[in-house]
Amino acid sequence: MTTNKKTYNWVKPKKFDNNIIVIGGGSAGLVSAYIAAAVKAKVTLIEKHKMGGDCLNTGCVPSKALISTTRLLADAARAREFGIANLTADYSFADVMERVQRVIKSIEPHDSVERYQDLGVVVIEGNARLISPWEVEVTTKSGTQTLTSLSIVIATGARPLVPPIPGIETVDYITSDTIWNLREQPKQLIVLGGGPIGCELAQCFARLGSRVTIIEMASRLLIREDEDASGLVLSQFDQEGITVLLRYTAKQFIVENGEKILLAEHESKTVRIPFDQVLLALGRISNTSGYGLEDIGVELSPKRTIQVDGFQATNYPHIFACGDVSGPYQFTHTAAHQAWYAAVNGLFGDIKKFRTDYSIIPWATFTEPEVARVGFNEQEAKEQGIKYEISKYDISDLDRAIADGNAHGFVKVLTRPGTDKILGVTIVGNHAGDLIAEFVLAMKYKMGLNKILGTIHIYPTLAEANKYVAGVWKKNHLPLKLLRWVARYHEWKRG
Numbered sequence: 001m002t003t004n005k006k007t008y009n010w011v012k013p014k015k016f017d018n019n020i021i022v023i024g025g026g027s028a029g030l031v032s033a034y035i036a037a038a039v040k041a042k043v044t045l046i047e048k049h050k051m052g053g054d055c056l057n058t059g060c061v062p063s064k065a066l067i068s069t070t071r072l073l074a075d076a077a078r079a080r081e082f083g084i085a086n087l088t089a090d091y092s093f094a095d096v097m098e099r100v101q102r103v104i105k106s107i108e109p110h111d112s113v114e115r116y117q118d119l120g121v122v123v124i125e126g127n128a129r130l131i132s133p134w135e136v137e138v139t140t141k142s143g144t145q146t147l148t149s150l151s152i153v154i155a156t157g158a159r160p161l162v163p164p165i166p167g168i169e170t171v172d173y174i175t176s177d178t179i180w181n182l183r184e185q186p187k188q189l190i191v192l193g194g195g196p197i198g199c200e201l202a203q204c205f206a207r208l209g210s211r212v213t214i215i216e217m218a219s220r221l222l223i224r225e226d227e228d229a230s231g232l233v234l235s236q237f238d239q240e241g242i243t244v245l246l247r248y249t250a251k252q253f254i255v256e257n258g259e260k261i262l263l264a265e266h267e268s269k270t271v272r273i274p275f276d277q278v279l280l281a282l283g284r285i286s287n288t289s290g291y292g293l294e295d296i297g298v299e300l301s302p303k304r305t306i307q308v309d310g311f312q313a314t315n316y317p318h319i320f321a322c323g324d325v326s327g328p329y330q331f332t333h334t335a336a337h338q339a340w341y342a343a344v345n346g347l348f349g350d351i352k353k354f355r356t357d358y359s360i361i362p363w364a365t366f367t368e369p370e371v372a373r374v375g376f377n378e379q380e381a382k383e384q385g386i387k388y389e390i391s392k393y394d395i396s397d398l399d400r401a402i403a404d405g406n407a408h409g410f411v412k413v414l415t416r417p418g419t420d421k422i423l424g425v426t427i428v429g430n431h432a433g434d435l436i437a438e439f440v441l442a443m444k445y446k447m448g449l450n451k452i453l454g455t456i457h458i459y460p461t462l463a464e465a466n467k468y469v470a471g472v473w474k475k476n477h478l479p480l481k482l483l484r485w486v487a488r489y490h491e492w493k494r495g
Helices: 026-038 051-058 058-075 093-111 113-118 196-207 229-237 334-349 377-385 400-403 436-442 449-453 464-476 482-494
Strands: 020-025 043-047 122-127 125-131 135-141 143-154 158-160 188-192 209-218 242-248 251-258 257-268 269-275 277-280 284-286 320-322 362-365 370-376 388-395 410-414 424-430
Touching: 020 026, 020 269, 020 334, 020 400, 026 051, 026 113, 026 143, 026 334, 026 424, 043 242, 051 058, 058 093, 058 196, 058 334, 093 269, 113 122, 113 188, 122 135, 135 242, 135 410, 143 229, 143 334, 188 269, 188 464, 196 209, 196 277, 196 362, 229 370, 229 424, 269 449, 377 410, 388 464, 410 464, 436 449, 449 464
Parallel strands: 020 043, 020 143, 043 122, 143 320, 188 209, 188 277, 209 242
Antiparallel strands: 125 135, 135 143, 158 284, 251 257, 257 269, 362 370, 370 424, 388 410, 410 424
């Protein structure tokens, strides 16, 4: 982080309209504004598109709504396993996608202009532009005004990456932002990218009846997860008829006689893959242009995110950034987490600053099976030279999972050698994203596996897997000398 070099080129106002201005009404922006209003600061929130940002409108909410519908279809296809001779589902793709929109509408009030105005936030729907380190020009339908603020929080989010592949402009591609506009189901869908977004949506569309092909440059799906975790997802995809092409690189899109074709390279050979729709799921890039960052000299990182320090401040100590626009994580929950620090440091940083705590960051991929993680996994521990022990429990042995007909997956815990201190946890299986919460809490408050083992878990529940993996650790660390002494004690009592 470099020091601020441009503040002195500007004339600082003597009075200010706001204590804090927030640019962007997504997860990070909403939390920043909420916190400022809660502590009675004068706060203005500016949003140019839709309140709720990507998470509500094109990300978490619509994808989970679609996952819920398609999971129901997948369960229906397994009816015989549950003793039901025949169970069919009649549906239309358009109706399914309309249901997604209804879910968004149901949640919209949580992030609405009216709700935040009631909380004490001044909400302006318009385009913001930084014209000085303390001034924001806002353009609305009714005109342009300039607002001043002691602090500014930038929470402008990110957008899907569109790669410069030759011919891509000729094939009417879709992204995770635009896929929700579809009302006609693709017959042959290519998904470029085998990360969380690509995997979740690929499985959804396959369950709706599309022939889905995932193209991934890497050697496996979900490359940030351990091989045993991504391997279970790949196995499930194989069972569901999803074609996964690993170590394939998209080189060119062409249209021949009205047919769309992807030319991909694999082992130095060109492979032709026909399709009628392609989904780009290659990651997201931060929104850092079009609102004056370059005009006032806010610095960017090598990854083209806004460069921030440990307190979410930019090279201007009173301008902060949080959420996808600053990284390093692109999750709704981490955006909200960063927003607390941005808002509090922006309002009270001259009295006390709080460093953003990244020590315990959980996340989940909502495929079936789900993959959830907190802390280190094996590959990260090896890369960083961290010594660890593994305790692993196979969910196929869990009573509730067997009764539910979903006895697959595992809970894997990394601990510091010779202790029960948790370094990281990976869970693969149904409701992994919910089950991980117990370990997040344990790691946050420095509780080891002995504490989890000594906690009553309701029978029969999936949460028992967390206790049983603690039992695995305990079995591997039995006090053998003590047990030998106890055995002799019992023998002595028998006479």
